[in-house]
Amino acid sequence: MESIVIAGGGLAAATVASELRERGYAGALTLISEEAELPYERPPLSKGFLQGKDDPASFTVHDGPWYERHDVALRLGVAAISIETASQQVLLADGSAVDYDQLVLATGSRASVGGQNPMPGYDLPGVHVLRTVADAKSLRAELTEGAQVAVIGSGWIGMEVAATARQRGARITVYSPSEVPLAKVFGERFGHYLLELHQRHGVDVRTARAQGIEQVDGHLQVLSDAGSSRADVVLLAIGARPNLQLAQTAGLEVGSGVVVDASLRSSNSKILAVGDIAQAFNTRLQRQLRVEHWDNAIRQAKLAAATLMGVEESYDWLPYFFTDQFDLGMEYVGHNSPDDASVVRGSIESGEFLLFWQDGQRITAAANVNIWDVNDTLRGLVGREIAADRLTDQAMELKDL
Numbered sequence: 516m517e518s519i520v521i522a523g524g525g526l527a528a529a530t531v532a533s534e535l536r537e538r539g540y541a542g543a544l545t546l547i548s549e550e551a552e553l554p555y556e557r558p559p560l561s562k563g564f565l566q567g568k569d570d571p572a573s574f575t576v577h578d579g580p581w582y583e584r585h586d587v588a589l590r591l592g593v594a595a596i597s598i599e600t601a602s603q604q605v606l607l608a609d610g611s612a613v614d615y616d617q618l619v620l621a622t623g624s625r626a627s628v629g630g631q632n633p634m635p636g637y638d639l640p641g642v643h644v645l646r647t648v649a650d651a652k653s654l655r656a657e658l659t660e661g662a663q664v665a666v667i668g669s670g671w672i673g674m675e676v677a678a679t680a681r682q683r684g685a686r687i688t689v690y691s692p693s694e695v696p697l698a699k700v701f702g703e704r705f706g707h708y709l710l711e712l713h714q715r716h717g718v719d720v721r722t723a724r725a726q727g728i729e730q731v732d733g734h735l736q737v738l739s740d741a742g743s744s745r746a747d748v749v750l751l752a753i754g755a756r757p758n759l760q761l762a763q764t765a766g767l768e769v770g771s772g773v774v775v776d777a778s779l780r781s782s783n784s785k786i787l788a789v790g791d792i793a794q795a796f797n798t799r800l801q802r803q804l805r806v807e808h809w810d811n812a813i814r815q816a817k818l819a820a821a822t823l824m825g826v827e828e829s830y831d832w833l834p835y836f837f838t839d840q841f842d843l844g845m846e847y848v849g850h851n852s853p854d855d856a857s858v859v860r861g862s863i864e865s866g867e868f869l870l871f872w873q874d875g876q877r878i879t880a881a882a883n884v885n886i887w888d889v890n891d892t893l894r895g896l897v898g899r900e901i902a903a904d905r906l907t908d909q910a911m912e913l914k915d916l
């Protein structure tokens with residue numbers, strides 16, 4: 516009987532399994548995850564779960580009985596440590612091995628603590644990262660009313676946690692290496708909007724590069740190029756690093772991720788990669804992309820299942836993501852460059868608006884902020900050439916642009 520093995524236990528891994536069964540794959544199917552939990556979605560970890568609202572069952576991809584019903588063998592709480600390509604086997608940390616005919620790598624990312632030069636003090640008690648449900652539980656326990664929280668980093672996870680912790684009554688300082696959060700990716704205009712949103716809610720966003728964390732007289736102290744300040748809790752939110760070690764043991768071509776083609780096959784035709792680790796060729800944008808988003812994990816998992824079943828499909832969609840911070844709910848579609856001009860449709864002050872990024876007149880990306888059910892229309896506009904004054908003209912319906 517044919518055997519497909521999935522190494523990794525997040526959203527992408529679980530979706531490959533369900534999509535394969537939905538497409539009628541009847542062979543053996545094994546999912547190996549170093550986490551002990553059933554595969555779950557991570558977005559609630561910085562939002563509803565961290566706030567104390569969402570129950571893990573609500574973001575578990577499939578419940579336990581689902582895996583039994585669909586005959587998916589789960590190897591939870593054990594890491595895959597290497598791939599023997601000659602014998603087509605995955606070796607596990609417990610000394611066992613699983614044979615594969617086809618292997619899907621879905622090992623995702625881990626929170627960075629600074630790579631080769633870890634942030635001094637990253638391992639002190641009270642210093643957290645946020646990637647797993649266990650991380651979220653231990654952080655949540657310390658986000659109490661009045662706690663002084665230092666968030667190091669002003670990317671999406673840092674800003675989302677700042678918002679959630681503020682809503683739990685904590686006092687927040689964000690150490691942002693840039694003057695305006697996320698401006699390097701989305702440009703100044705959107706970055707300013709986000710900065711003001713946080714300031715309005717009482718978050719102290721400092722332009723400062725954190726240099727280390729120390730323990731002084733029973734509390735923590737964040738050292739930065741703009742001076743040092745006291746904290747009860749520190750979140751290191753300085754980015755994620757793809758888990759590429761397993762792919763490397765198979766000698767696969769690796770760049771910023773596992774290099775795969777538009778159908779997600781790696782340099783070894785028996786091995787595919789999906790989700791956060793995949794550096795895949797996007798046929799729509801005609802370039803390689805590595806995307807760390809929820810939607811990408813699902814869509815690439817479905818594409819990988821199609822490829823495994825011999826169906827010709829390709830990575831041809833635009834990146835999409837969402838975020839929730841205070842009263843901001845936003846969806847983004849496309850792939851802008853930070854140099855693209857941005858155009859606002861509606862009023863930023865009202866908190867309900869659309870944003871378009873343009874390279875000349877070509878729309879490279881668009882976002883809807885607190886306006887819903889328009890993201891598909893925006894997706895259709897990306898790639899088209901439309902003059903900025905038409906985009907901002909609200910007398911013209913969006914669908915008629």
Ligand SMILES: Cc1cc2nc3c(=O)[nH]c(=O)nc-3n(C[C@H](O)[C@H](O)[C@H](O)COP(=O)(O)OP(=O)(O)OC[C@H]3O[C@@H](n4cnc5c(N)ncnc54)[C@H](O)[C@@H]3O)c2cc1C
Nearest residue numbers: 523524525526527549557558595623624790791807808809
């Ligand atoms: C706190 C947080 C909030 C987020 N919020 C958003 C959001 O609002 N919007 C959005 O679009 N995206 C968001 N994301 C990103 C999104 O969650 C990721 O893009 C998505 O989880 C990627 O899925 P994945 O399955 O590729 O990888 P992961 O979810 O990282 O799963 C990989 C799994 O593989 C396991 N693994 C790794 N190595 C091995 C090994 N050798 N053997 C066995 N198992 C292994 C890992 O332990 C993990 O369980 C958020 C991420 C985090 C951490």
